[in-house]
Each structure stands twice: as C-alpha cells, then as structure tokens.
Amino acid sequence: MRNLKRSPTREDEVVLKLREAETSIEGKVFATDGKTPVKNTFVSAYSNDGQKAHGRTDISGKYSLKVARAEADYGNIWSISAAYKSREDSTCHRSPEVGCDISGTDEVVTAKDITLKEMGKLxxxxxxxxxxxxxxxxxxxxxxxxxxxxxxxxxxxxxxxxxxxxxxxxxxxxxxxxxxxxxxxxxxxxxxxxxxxxxxxxxxxxxxxxxxxxxxxxxxxxxxxxxxxxxxxxxxxxxxxxxxxxxxxxxxxxxxxxxxxxxxxxxxxxxxxxxxxxxxxxxxxx
Structure with missing residues (x-):
C-alpha cells in the first residue's frame, strides 16, 4: 500500500511510503443454506482508505487475503463480499457485505462467515x-x-x-x-x-x-x-x-x-x- 507525503523541506518533493501486506483476513463462504462450503468462489474486499484485495476460496470454502494494516483505525475497516457462478447451470450468486476490523496486532484476522444469495440465471x-x-x-x-x-x-x-x-x-x-x-x-x-x-x-x-x-x-x-x-x-x-x-x-x-x-x-x-x-x-x- 502506498502513502504519498510532501517533504517538510521541499514543497515539490513527494515521499513514497510503502506498507507491507503482513496481515491476513481469513473467512469462509457458504451456500444459500448457510452450511455447505463453496469452493472457487470469488471474494473481493476493500478498506475505508482505498486498499483492495481479492482471491478465491479453496475446497473447504476458505479464503485468505493479504492486506496492509493502516496507521489510522479508519483504514483498518474492511468490507468483504463474494460472487459465484455455477458451472453446471449458469446460476449466479452474490453475497451481502460483511465487515472486518483488522486493528490490533494479530497476523491473522477472522472475518464473519459469508452466505451467498441466489440471484438468478446468468x-x-x-x-x-x-x-x-x-x-x-x-x-x-x-x-x-x-x-x-x-x-x-x-x-x-x-x-x-x-x-x-x-x-x-x-x-x-x-x-x-x-x-x-x-x-x-x-x-x-x-x-x-x-x-x-x-x-x-x-x-x-x-x-x-x-x-x-x-x-x-x-x-x-x-x-x-x-x-x-x-x-x-x-x-x-x-x-x-x-x-x-x-x-x-x-x-x-x-x-x-x-x-x-x-x-x-x-x-x-x-x-x-x-x-x-x-x-x-x-x-x-x-
């Protein structure tokens, strides 16, 4: 993650500050029944300060997203959602967003479970x-x-x-x-x-x-x-x-x-x- 700051000595100089993505947001995605894990689901996340991350679930329905912890608490609030299209009949699913706060020092933060909702045929x-x-x-x-x-x-x-x-x-x-x-x-x-x-x-x-x-x-x-x-x-x-x-x-x-x-x-x-x-x-x- 990049932070741009002006130099205190030169107004035209910009200092580029990088943040390491050392924190993992982990969670699971379930089918509409709230019980069956769904593999290969696309998971997308964004933070209040503009970071983005995405990935897919494994065979157990679990996902893991590498993100950078922000200096301000505001930037540590993430919103996560999932989307999935059935390979058998083109039925598409999407989930409501769930929130996740990564403030603190934990290297792994567990988000709330995500449950997909059927949205009809693609x-x-x-x-x-x-x-x-x-x-x-x-x-x-x-x-x-x-x-x-x-x-x-x-x-x-x-x-x-x-x-x-x-x-x-x-x-x-x-x-x-x-x-x-x-x-x-x-x-x-x-x-x-x-x-x-x-x-x-x-x-x-x-x-x-x-x-x-x-x-x-x-x-x-x-x-x-x-x-x-x-x-x-x-x-x-x-x-x-x-x-x-x-x-x-x-x-x-x-x-x-x-x-x-x-x-x-x-x-x-x-x-x-x-x-x-x-x-x-x-x-x-x-």
Missing amino acids: PAVDTDEFIVEKGWSRTLSDGSVIQIPPDALPTKGREAKIVVEPQTEELLTNAGDVLVNYGYVISVREKTGDKALIKNFNKGKEVLMTFRYEDSNVTGLGIKEANIRPAYFSEASNSWQPVKSFTIDKEANKVTFRASHLSTWHWWPQNPVNNPRIPLTQPPVT
Missing part, C-alpha cells in the same frame, strides 16, 4: 456482426437493451463485430460501491483487422443502454431502489465510475443512460450523501 453471451453505417440494436435475453447509432464507431471499416458477455465474478468492489448481481463486458472490434472500437465514439453518437433488474435482486441485498445507478469500470483508476445522467423506471425495473464508450458496465446502489464522488443532484427519477 444470460448467455451475445455475439453479432453489423454494418457500421447502419448501427446496431439488440434486446438481450434479460430484457436489457443496447443501441449503437449509425456511424458511431471511429473506424473506416465497413463491418464490426460485437460481444456482450454477462459477468458476475472478477468484478471488484470500491468503497461505498456495492455490486449487485452481474455486469456486462461489452467489446466491439473491426471485422477486418480486429482493432478494438470501444472508445472515442464519433461526436454526437452516444450509445443508448438500458439495464433491467429484478426486485428480488434489490431487496435480497437490502438495497433501496432509488439508490440504483449505472457505472463503468475504469482500468486507469482501477475503480467503478458512476454515470452522472440517467433515469430509473421503477415500474419496469429499468435503468437507462447514454455513453460515449463501451467497456465493463454494471449497476449498483449508491447513496450520494455518503460518497463525495457522487453529485447530490440527480435527474428526476420516473
């Missing part, structure tokens, strides 16, 4: 090819919709190929950002040449996306529907970035927004009062 991967000048529109198997307008892609190629892959595991969590159910990894490439076309869409050619959700996914994790908002994963900052403008249709269980790029997208509950990154003003909720 949709199939959707692949297609289309003509760039005509655009592309698709209603996915879960009712979500992606619409790419004509001539939106930054390419001289005539045809493109798109892959929309639902994903529940390997989605990292941020402080204050609780992931719900699954997200979508969306990639577009030139049909000839295989050049990636997910960024810098042509001006005025934003993609329209509508994500659907189930009431059971929201209430099952103790989430308020009014706090749902879409976000994309930024590889540059290794964090989820919220969409500022969006609408929620509570009757149809839909979140709709526009974007100038494609990447990994998800929707999660966010209380703007508790997170300074989220503006307090939002578009009207319908």
Whole structure:
C-alpha cells in the first residue's frame, strides 16, 4: 500500500511510503443454506482508505487475503463480499457485505462467515456482426437493451463485430460501491483487422443502454431502489465510475443512460450523501 507525503523541506518533493501486506483476513463462504462450503468462489474486499484485495476460496470454502494494516483505525475497516457462478447451470450468486476490523496486532484476522444469495440465471453471451453505417440494436435475453447509432464507431471499416458477455465474478468492489448481481463486458472490434472500437465514439453518437433488474435482486441485498445507478469500470483508476445522467423506471425495473464508450458496465446502489464522488443532484427519477 502506498502513502504519498510532501517533504517538510521541499514543497515539490513527494515521499513514497510503502506498507507491507503482513496481515491476513481469513473467512469462509457458504451456500444459500448457510452450511455447505463453496469452493472457487470469488471474494473481493476493500478498506475505508482505498486498499483492495481479492482471491478465491479453496475446497473447504476458505479464503485468505493479504492486506496492509493502516496507521489510522479508519483504514483498518474492511468490507468483504463474494460472487459465484455455477458451472453446471449458469446460476449466479452474490453475497451481502460483511465487515472486518483488522486493528490490533494479530497476523491473522477472522472475518464473519459469508452466505451467498441466489440471484438468478446468468444470460448467455451475445455475439453479432453489423454494418457500421447502419448501427446496431439488440434486446438481450434479460430484457436489457443496447443501441449503437449509425456511424458511431471511429473506424473506416465497413463491418464490426460485437460481444456482450454477462459477468458476475472478477468484478471488484470500491468503497461505498456495492455490486449487485452481474455486469456486462461489452467489446466491439473491426471485422477486418480486429482493432478494438470501444472508445472515442464519433461526436454526437452516444450509445443508448438500458439495464433491467429484478426486485428480488434489490431487496435480497437490502438495497433501496432509488439508490440504483449505472457505472463503468475504469482500468486507469482501477475503480467503478458512476454515470452522472440517467433515469430509473421503477415500474419496469429499468435503468437507462447514454455513453460515449463501451467497456465493463454494471449497476449498483449508491447513496450520494455518503460518497463525495457522487453529485447530490440527480435527474428526476420516473
């Protein structure tokens, strides 16, 4: 873990202080019955001061995450959650977060047990090819919709190929950002040449996306529907970035927004009062 501090002698000098990950957070993940351990479950954790860690459970359902103890108690509070997709029938599971305080001197800190909740079936991967000048529109198997307008892609190629892959595991969590159910990894490439076309869409050619959700996914994790908002994963900052403008249709269980790029997208509950990154003003909720 890195701490950046200014030198007392030079204002333009930054001192880099590293913290060793000498503490282990250990715990177990259980199936929906609260008794059966689940192996190969993806476990993600974050601390209040921005540390992150992740790993998978072993055959006994146990996980162990190496983390660094912070100087301030605030940074020693961790939140841990788990996600799992059945290899047999694509049923996906996710857990509520559990807290863990690693303050003290123990080298190993045991967290509360995690119990998975069934979130439904993971949709199939959707692949297609289309003509760039005509655009592309698709209603996915879960009712979500992606619409790419004509001539939106930054390419001289005539045809493109798109892959929309639902994903529940390997989605990292941020402080204050609780992931719900699954997200979508969306990639577009030139049909000839295989050049990636997910960024810098042509001006005025934003993609329209509508994500659907189930009431059971929201209430099952103790989430308020009014706090749902879409976000994309930024590889540059290794964090989820919220969409500022969006609408929620509570009757149809839909979140709709526009974007100038494609990447990994998800929707999660966010209380703007508790997170300074989220503006307090939002578009009207319908």
